[in-house]
Ligand code: FES
């Protein structure tokens with residue numbers, strides 16, 4: 001598809017919500033203020049693992065200005081219901097336990113009780129007055145240590161789901177999964193070169209700049225009204241209904257603007273607690289916001305992991321076999337993204353003989369939540385480093401090797417499904433042909449690394465509605481949280497379908513009461529799936545408008561054509577706007593979709609680094625992200641996804657990590673000590689948008705948001721190797737780790 | 750200690766008096782007392798820049814300034830950037846360059862960039878990056894933010 005095929009798609013208009021966001025007028029989670037509003041605060045565990053012996057709230061309750069105190073006792077008991085949160089599946093009983101600890105605290109920062117008071121300062125003071133007696137238990141932070149026979153048990157009722165069969169003894173291993181195909185032994189026997197390495201990655205956080213925030217009002221009529229910053233208001237509704245054991249129709253969720261999510265704002269944390277406080281405080285609205293420390297303590301980091309990868313190839317560079325073991329730390333409750341990690345690991349390569357074993361293991365860390373291509377960065381860091389070593393041993397160019405082994409349409413992934421039309425080959429070719437790849441890189445301790453990445457993407461359920469205004473503009477009502485420009489990308493698709501200007505579409509995001517069901521903004525699905533719904537809306541509007549034109553001209557509808565927003569019949573014509581001004585009966589339509597044709601995404605990143613041998617600091621000199629984006633509806637926001645994903649990947653690779661003391665306490669819960677990349681840490685990030693249209697979407701869209709975080713850590717590790725001759729196998733590749741590795745390898749300064 | 754103090758300031762050019770508790774930060778006063786929620790709280794300890802405002806033309810983290818310290822000072826917030834219905838060139842360039850995704854960091858970046866351009870109207874890319882290093886953005890990778898600031902400087 002050439003861009004000239006379209007009038008609106010492929011252009012770069014200003015976003016509809018832009019002015020509100022540059023003037024400070026946009027309302028985010030913490031900006032909501034209701035009459036009579038109280039402020040809530042949570043008390044959190046100082047221990048990594050302890051039994052709660054008693055909780056005494058009397059002193060807190062007695063503090064003037066305190067209106068309600070709640071503990072887990074106020075939460076109804078929920079059974080073992082498994083719910084799909086979008087990119088992560090959770091058991092509601094565990095989620096209830098995570099929101100307010102029932103009988104044990106399972107990590108430092110685990111929520112225990114909450115207070116609502118007249119202002120946040122009183123609430124904070126009161127929370128400190130709650131007396132909890134603990135019996136401290138031994139803790140375990142590391143996944144492999146938690147698998148050992150004598151490890152402290154976190155969840156006494158947990159049994160391993162061992163390849164589909166339920167185990168019988170206590171364990172910290174929630175699940176063991178396996179993807180398997182072909183004959184591993186024969187595959188490795190056919191290899192001329194085999195590389196096997198072990199890797200570790202640290203726990204990292206999504207790091208959205210906006211802390212979680214919610215306001216809840218439990219009304220006298222038992223309606224629960226929630227305003228919150230979330231990736232999906234229907235997901236909040238469902239979780240609230242389950243956790244509080246009320247019918248979903250009783251929960252009305254209105255999403256605010258959202259200050260970043262990256263997967264971490266699908267689960268609820270504050271919302272049910274605020275609702276309980278509201279009911280107890282005489283049905284007054286209660287606002288809860290987290291501090292940054294609470295965000296790091298209590299919300300979804302993504303899993304630290306141990307990964308062992310073994311791959312073999314023939315002399316001519318054909319992969320013959322691949323095998324891996326992946327242990328992902330789920331945090332305090334089951335549900336790490338190890339399943340996705342297993343799928344991403346060898347995702348880019350055609351492999352006949354393959355086996356991947358994955359383990360989901362609970363440890364005394366915060367419950368993990370989805371983080372942009374969940375599990376993928378860990379996996380690619382391991383597999384792409386092994387591929388790099390194979391190419392080195394074989395003396396084959398890294399991109400040529402990948403081109404030789406790359407998956408194409410019709411190939412089967414290691415985890416089963418057959419691939420539709422994908423653009424991995426085109427992406428590799430674009431990377432190979434990019435000036436960056438062949439540019440000279442003179443200088444000491446400098447190196448260039450390359451890595452590839454795969455991500456599944458998702459379709460999911462979306463609904464939207466639209467109505468035609470008398471002035472020819474169209475209201476677009478959608479339920480997909482706009483995290484990075486999706487109002488624009490959806491309005492553009494509707495404008496394109498209708499053949500009218502982008503400026504004539506007025507999009508707005510509404511809550512559960514205002515639109516049909518929508519899954520959240522996750523899985524790189526919104527521009528694809530809600531885009532499908534919007535395309536359907538456009539078709540329906542055009543159909544109705546043709547009918548109206550036919551009535552107007554008193555001719556059969558079959559004779560009325562519509563093109564580029566103009567209705568015509570036998571020499572008569574009317575613009576969309578003219579017709580809109582003459583509608584006797586208004587035109588409004590709605591559409592709901594659950595499209596299956598989401599296509600996977602592939603990315604190739606190239607990075608140049610310089611390593612300071614004295615300090616171990618890795619400086620990024622140049623960065624290029626190449627990706628098959630299907631069709632870039634709004635190229636600037638697509639580029640932004642590539643750049644933002646790369647930047648997060650850089651942080652994960654070089655700096656970010658949860659640091660614990662020997663008592664299992666998180667010691668770096670601030671943005672000074674949990675250091676995310678700043679403008680000074682990064683160069684410009686070049687992007688190449690490869691457009692291999694996805695046949696599963698009317699405009700060729702495939703998800704773009706997640707795959708760009710998959711290759712960066714691997715690309716950086718490979719670049720550091722080229723610069724220093726040392727292979728880093730542990731994330732983050734922080735100055736301390738790099739300098740230790742260089743010292744151990746006696747790399748001269 | 751008095752429970753509340755009357756503080757007289759000028760906010761976005763308007764003489765403004767407010768009542769505040771001595772423990773309240775300027776950020777809290779702006780947001781909760783005055784309803785100016787454009788300044789955002791990302792960390793409340795000086796590490797993210799989302800709360801940045803100008804005090805007598807100097808860039809400050811409003812979470813690290815007490816409300817009472819604003820006495821007799823001039824405060825500029827994101828709400829005061831657009832004048833007479835016209836966006837500030839930085840606001841316009843941020844929109845044109847798609848320099849925001851979620852937008853939570855944007856008010857802070859705009860104020861930091863304004864402070865930079867007020868004192869150095871023609872900064873290099875390195876100077877922009879250095880100056881903006883106190884503002885965290887988790888969405889954009891900074892590329893488009895840096896370009897927007899450079900472009901705003903060029904077109905001024
Ligand atoms: S909130 Fe003030 S610097 Fe982060």
Ligand code: FES
Pocket residue numbers: 209259260848849850851852853854855885886887888889
């Ligand atoms: S645009 Fe989201 S943090 Fe900057």
